[in-house]
Amino acid sequence: MSLLRSLLIRLSRSTTLQDFIIGFSVSRRMSRRFVAGETLEEAIEVISSLNQRGILTTIDHLGENVTSKEEARQAAEEYLRALDGLAESGVDSGVSLKLTQMGLDIDQSFCEGNVAQIVEKAKRHGIFVRIDMEGSPHTERTIQVYRALRQRYDNVGIAIQSYLYRSEDDVRQMIPQGLNVRLCKGAYDEPPHIAFPDKRDVDANLIKLTEMLLTEEARKAGCYPALATHDEKIIDWCKEHVQKEGIGKEEFEFQMLYGIRPRLQQELADQGYRVRAYVPYGDSWYPYFMRRLAERPANLLFLLGNLFKA
Numbered sequence: 001m002s003l004l005r006s007l008l009i010r011l012s013r014s015t016t017l018q019d020f021i022i023g024f025s026v027s028r029r030m031s032r033r034f035v036a037g038e039t040l041e042e043a044i045e046v047i048s049s050l051n052q053r054g055i056l057t058t059i060d061h062l063g064e065n066v067t068s069k070e071e072a073r074q075a076a077e078e079y080l081r082a083l084d085g086l087a088e089s090g091v092d093s094g095v096s097l098k099l100t101q102m103g104l105d106i107d108q109s110f111c112e113g114n115v116a117q118i119v120e121k122a123k124r125h126g127i128f129v130r131i132d133m134e135g136s137p138h139t140e141r142t143i144q145v146y147r148a149l150r151q152r153y154d155n156v157g158i159a160i161q162s163y164l165y166r167s168e169d170d171v172r173q174m175i176p177q178g179l180n181v182r183l184c185k186g187a188y189d190e191p192p193h194i195a196f197p198d199k200r201d202v203d204a205n206l207i208k209l210t211e212m213l214l215t216e217e218a219r220k221a222g223c224y225p226a227l228a229t230h231d232e233k234i235i236d237w238c239k240e241h242v243q244k245e246g247i248g249k250e251e252f253e254f255q256m257l258y259g260i261r262p263r264l265q266q267e268l269a270d271q272g273y274r275v276r277a278y279v280p281y282g283d284s285w286y287p288y289f290m291r292r293l294a295e296r297p298a299n300l301l302f303l304l305g306n307l308f309k310a
């Protein structure tokens with residue numbers, strides 16, 4: 001991992017820098033490139049226009065690492081409100097959430113209870129709930145909560161990160177259960193005894209995990225992989241692979257983040273692939289925004305250039 005990326009991910013946890021960055025109108029404006037708005041209504045407008053262009057979505061109410069049960073309950077309430085809003089507006093969207101926002105670090109069963117309420121309501125509305133994967137201190141507990149919920153509900157899925165050594169085993173165990181898994185490279189700063197330090201290995205593992213979830217055995221078991229990447233080499237590999245293996249376009253999907261590679265998203269949708277954009281909204285955009293800067297230094301240079309002009 002590059003030093004700059006590592007530094008930016010560390011800074012995404014700094015409350016001092018957060019107060020500094022969110023104080024600048026230019027950074028708030030720039031965050032709008034990646035964040036649909038501060039309110040649910042703004043997010044629904046964005047979703048509706050994406051849907052009109054043939055792009056599905058999953059909505060994320062920004063927030064993570066809450067420290068009190070009260071905050072976690074409020075976050076869960078916001079999701080329950082969002083589910084009603086999505087259903088009433090008639091847009092086609094799932095929801096994505098982070099377990100640390102639902103109280104994972106406070107009490108695992110309390111967290112599971114909060115998420116169960118969300119998944120239950122989502123089921124009544126015919127909406128799918130994706131549990132995002134966070135940093136490695138949360139991996140095992142996230143999988144445990146997911147497994148417990150998956151025994152009760154079929155409208156819940158998980159995300160797996162290809163930079164972690166353990167992910168191959170995790171995916172192997174999930175295949176017989178026919179699960180809906182989002183595969184991504186991973187956005188946190190992980191040590192080399194846990195995660196591949198070399199980006200080429202992370203990329204190769206993303207391909208390997210996708211291949212595993214697309215085998216005939218996995219598809220027969222009901223697996224549905226969502227390949228979450230903006231990496232054109234991997235997307236092109238996937239397009240070739242499914243064509244060669246005779247895998248239908250409805251048996252998997254591509255996922256990308258709102259505001260990143262929008263032309264590519266549109267091209268894939270126009271070619272008949274299922275494409276889902278991850279649409280975040282809310283006022284707690286700082287850590288999410290910093291992780292997006294970490295992924296692409298050009299974004300940081302643009303921000304710095306504008307901060308000093310402001």
Ligand SMILES: Cc1cc2nc3c(=O)[nH]c(=O)nc-3n(C[C@H](O)[C@H](O)[C@H](O)COP(=O)(O)OP(=O)(O)OC[C@H]3O[C@@H](n4cnc5c(N)ncnc54)[C@H](O)[C@@H]3O)c2cc1C
Nearest residue numbers: 132133159184185186187228229230255256257278292295
């Ligand atoms: C839908 C979705 C859900 C995700 N969920 C999770 C999750 O639950 N847990 C988790 O740890 N991570 C998650 N991620 C983030 C992911 O792990 C990566 O950090 C992120 O997607 C960047 O990696 P990449 O696969 O796009 O490839 P990279 O090799 O990083 O990038 C490939 C190309 O994509 C473009 N690109 C990538 N990032 C940016 C950016 N920020 N700004 C502009 N261009 C960019 C550039 O052209 C770059 O050359 C998710 C990503 C997506 C798309």
